[in-house]
Amino acid sequence: MRKGQYRFVAGFLLVPVALYLIFVIWPYVQTFGYSLTDWKGQSQNFSFVGLDNYKALLKDDIFTGAIWHNILFLVFIPVITILLALFFAFMLNAGGRSRAGGVKGVAGSRFYKVVYFFPQVLSLAILAVLFGAVYRSDNGGMLNGILIKLGLVDAGSPVEWLNEPNIVLWALIAVVVWHGVGFYLVLFSAAMQSIPRDIYEAALIDGAGRAQSFFRITLPLLWDAVQTAWVYLGIAAMDMFILVSTMTSGDYGGGPDHHSEVMATVMMRNFLYYGKSGYACAMGVVMLLLTLIVSVVMLRATRRERIEF
């Protein structure tokens, strides 16, 4: 029995662990090693260069610029997404007031949830094509078309959403928010469902309005979910590769003139386009470190005393 059990355990674990080691863990480990070499990828000859890649990174204006863009994303994407998702989640779950004086979601909340969540199941590649068309820089683009109709933009000089250094990052943020709000709305809804109704109803009897019941009840009891959302959105803001590389100009995106560059696009360009594998690995390590720092800082910054209910 015992012997058979061990054979069974080993048999069941063998393939998954092997796959995981070969394709996930080992490459992760190798990245650290390669980041200390001048490896160019094609040849197997490379030499150890110590921290040279990292030193070069710090002097690489494109990469340091990209870090700042990631930081901009890091500041705005979580805040906007979470605020909108919280607002909608509250409206859908506790915004309505029933005839009997109870608290419930507004009419049609189920429908709204289905619609809002839908972007989440779409591939980012689809989003890239969709918003490429929406942001099109002539009268045929949805946004320009509407703005020209409304008379807000001159038909002769439509806005080049993705080619205007001051606009491109905001245009990208809008896409991420559009994509993410529904997901976090559902996440917050799940958490809101677990808040006992009596608390809302007690507050209602005490004369609390919607704003009050939101800030005094919902938000404190929801803090764990908000924290999770914050960390996840933070990690997403450090990535951004797919949208930037497909929506903006240049090889692997980043245009115009590196104004929308993020760390991941610089890394991929160095790896796939210039073949500087060792250098790209160093960027990967920097990305990992920054992402870890962001997660820890965000967890710390949003830490509150946990409220049991």
Add this chain to the structure above:
Amino acid sequence: MSAPIKETSAIPAQRGVDKVPAHTGDKRDEGVVLNVFSHGFLALWALLIVLPLLWLVLSAFKTDAQIGGSAFGWPQHWSLDVFGRAWDKGIGDYFLNTVIVLVFSVPLTMLLGSMAAYVLARYRFWGNRLLYYFFVAGAMFPVFLALVPLFFMVKRLDMLNTYQGLVLVYVAYSLPFTVFFMHAFFRTLPSAVFEAAVLDGASHSRTFFQVMLPMAKPGLLSVGIFNMLGQWNQFILPTVLMQPQSGDDPERYVLTQGLIQLQQQQGYATDLPVLFAGVTIAMIPMLVVYLSFQRQVQAGLTSATLK
């Protein structure tokens, strides 16, 4: 039972039929104003989601000139030709490539993931905890960190631009979440059934395949859908791993990759309706899966973050 799923999946069912229109009994002015405001806002966001998507699908029926000319206006004639053209122009191949990969990768992910999760959740042996954390930790690191060595690993195995290579990589990268979720699920299954099966003389693997796995169906469904969506939408891994390696190496792009390829090939010059038709074709399976498994999709995706 099934704590993580139950909690989340109960939501949509519970909100539902007996809705009283929210504003009826509300006597206070503040409430009415807020209601108009909030309903307006909710409806506005719903429009913001739906309109661009509908507009894109509609644009597939227009001509190039029409698309370039104005954002508004109806297609002159409704013909499904454009979908055929998109299919022939590569979307069909990309679609089939994606399906071929997923037909193998999703079941394999589920099988291997549940096997590992089951053993880790139900058997005591040395190194169990360590192995569990080892699996879960993989979900924390950004894919980019592994990308460069992964490329050369797959190259060394001679699996660049092959279906089997992409399948194995997809499975490996889906394991952390699958193990994590199924581990939690197997722990919640009653051990009485397990013991009964063992007492009846069923072997370990028979107990797993014929007793435990069928009991885990709801969990398998949620994680399976999650993996399906994730792998269908995957873009970074195929971009790196599925490039033709030489002149006579055929293109085996997956759908996401192919769409971007199509977009970049034509820029804004040539056949935009084909691109939009391609996007429509790519969206349809997701729409069908989403609408038919709406609850499991939401539960599966959100439980990935709620630990």
